[in-house]
């Protein structure tokens with residue numbers, strides 16, 4: 023399957039969850055055995071020689087790809103979650119949404135100083151979510167190896183918010 027065919031497995035849903043947003047629905051891609059497998063391969067391959075210790079995934083679709091990439095790289099997986107979901111001591115970062123604020127949390131003991139960390143999510147839009155995740159990982163002493171996304175929405179300029187870390191997007195729009 024060619025890279026271009028992955029786009030055929032992603033469905034545009036206008037005005038979801040709010041008017042004016044075109045939601046990239048990846049559930050058809052997840053349902054397709056070849057599409058799922060190829061997506062995970064493409065997310066993994068740029069980082070195969072990077073000696074990654076830990077993958078983080080942002081709730082919730084980042085969990086699906088993050089855990090699979092972790093398995094491929096023989097790395098561990100750390101979830102970064104919406105507030106109030108993680109049961110032990112957490113670090114928290116707030117970030118700006120289009121309207122209002124949101125926040126993400128990570129277990130304080132989940133990253134060791136010097137761990138080489140690759141951050142994974144499904145979509146890079148404005149970059150707010152990923153920059154909060156990067157701050158959380160760096161705050162715990164992790165060394166950020168890069169960020170990997172299935173989809174990058176270029177017009178929203180998220181890449182510019184992430185500093186100089188290597189960014190890899192499988193599909194761009």
Ligand code: AMP
Nearest residue numbers: 044045046145146147148149150151180
């Ligand atoms: P942002 O913080 O703006 O980069 O948004 C990234 C997060 O919001 C990702 O975790 C995505 O799952 C979700 N997201 C943002 N925009 C979209 C979109 N158009 N379609 C699907 N998911 C989106």
